[in-house]
Amino acid sequence: MTTNFAVGPNTTELWEHVRPLVEEIEALPFLTQLADGSLDPVAFANYINQDSIYLSGYAKAMSFLAGKTTDRDESRFWSTSAAEAITVEEDMHAQLLSDARLGQALTDLEANDRLGASPTTLGYVSFLVATSATRSYGEGVAGVLPCFWVYAHMGKVLIERAGAMSEDHPYRTWVQTYDSPEFDESTRKAVTILERELERAPEDELTRMRAAFERACVYELHFWASAHAMQTWDAAVFAV
Template sequence: MTVNFAAGPQTTQLWDRVRPIVTQIEALPFLAQLADGTLDTRAFVNYISQDSIYLSGYAKAMSFLAAKTVDRDESRFWAGSAAEAITVEEGMHEELLADPRLAADLNELTTSGSRFKASPTTLGYVSFLVATAASRSYGEGVAAVLPCFWVYAHMGKVLVEEAGQMSEDHPYRTWVQTYDSPEFDDSTRHAVQILEQEFAKATSEEATRMRAAFEQACTYELHFWASAHAMQNWDASVFLPQDVTV
């Protein structure tokens, strides 16, 4: 089951524009394995750890939007969403520490230092969001942060449908179910509506930049999931001949 979150003609066209990227996300082995419970716990813990780093930066980007808009309701929305991102981060850590199946892998990442270090993709995505929200127009900033709402809300429906009736011992049961949240759906619709309104006010040049920011963030969404599954790190040896060390 999928839900149409588009708020008008501009956001409808925008979603159609990035549909090939969304299709690639839907086909990622990470999500299929998450749904059927076969995902390696180290990959899942790595994803959660990277997501906690990402959410801190995402909250900062939305705080910039809250300060930049002249609309009080929109300012409250972005500020509230930023606060919610921090709450989600804290909740993730508590959930991981409470599950013995994941705690060992979490401790391993903590010991190695990986839990607290952004991967190249995470750093790139966060830097893009914060820089766009801080230094570009309000409309471009909204377009950049929107995929985290929209793609996640869409994938929540896809993931729950693929998972079907999960057993009580499904290792990711609680996590999968949190993807399909009516409250998050409402927030997504609100964010999409804001972007539709910004498109209505934008010049053609500004609208082009907004579409580019949205598409770039969607590409980062694809790479974020894939890189977490691949346990991406800063090891440069993968780019060098085997007889060269760094």
Template sequence: MTRTYHSGPHSQEVWDSAADTLRAIEDLPFLAELAAGTLDARVFTHYILQDEIYLAGYAKAMTILASRAATQEQTRFWAEAAGLAVHEEQLMHAQLLGADRLGPHVTALTDGTGVPTASPTTLGYTSYLIAQAATAPYEVGVAAVLPCFWVYAHMGKVLTARVGEGMGEHPYREWIETYDSPEFDSSVDRAVAIYEDLARSAGPEVRAAMAAAFRQATVYEWHFWAAAHVRESWDAPRC
């Protein structure tokens, strides 16, 4: 059903260390409803709008990593991921938001401006990634951005398996197939391989910090989908 993307013992260990969070992600109502095709279009629109903001921050983090990488190969990978890969996801978002099913909800969810405001979780996650990429050791920054690659690829395959033969008419088919594709798998393979190479060469302190950053970002992945399901905003609860 799924691929592991493990390229060595360090990536295997860090993936296994996040097992509880990964199970919690698989059990999220947002993803269960998405697989069933019953996810409210307003909820999915909110998610896509927040993901637009997230991708801009994620691209900044990878651009910083590209400038700090020790090899030309790694510089090229992060630069391409920040440019072409993110651009392709943004094109997919534009197509989804321009469709009849989601388009009408954009105005209501952006106070008529068409420009979304980052939710608390979106702001927290992007700020964390940019800070790790800019101020932590390069290896730790790499570990922080890795879950977005790896968890999305994993869930793409989990969702494909859940949908099964109903994919042809599934309302969220385009989104699922973006993350369950040979092209995305290739990017994940390379990102995991970079993590493995860096962890192999790192000392114990840096390796431990890498694992901690990976787990923290994986928790943010959980919060990001959970926040989307309730359409999290900055509005204070009323007494």
């Protein structure tokens, strides 16, 4: 499935460059199982918990961008997006706790001391905050964009795969809200900002911006996969 949020030649080229990564995300068992309703509730609860941790850091990264830009509209956009990320976090937890199956799964995670950030979540958040805080505005924008773009794209993929979901589909509400016209609009606004920054960037910065965008796409892939694999800090996985 192709979802084209690109608004110009630069973002079109960038999206085509990372398409193999996007296709890897599309092929993850997590998304197939989420769409057909067979996903283990504990794996979903783990994903939601990790996403909640991630969104707090993501909001901080966008707050740095809001303070860096000299464009009032862009500053307002990043500030609003940061606030909405916190709201989404709160709503996700409320939804999780309101469903008996998912609430029990969250309880199981807590009982096993599994509510902290995974290595991948911490790495992704650290990358975004550091890039937004210490690198150029353009690099920061490129770093935060995959969360908008990949998530908006995957929302369309999930809706297409899930089809007409029954009332008892365990993830029906979540899948439906994932494909949001409001989020699509925010994604297009963010991509428009990136297109402008790519157009005006000198060649050396352009290279760094492309690298930041690609690195964040790799983190998107690892984020989905690591949440499904219930990644922990257990060093035993490295044992020979």
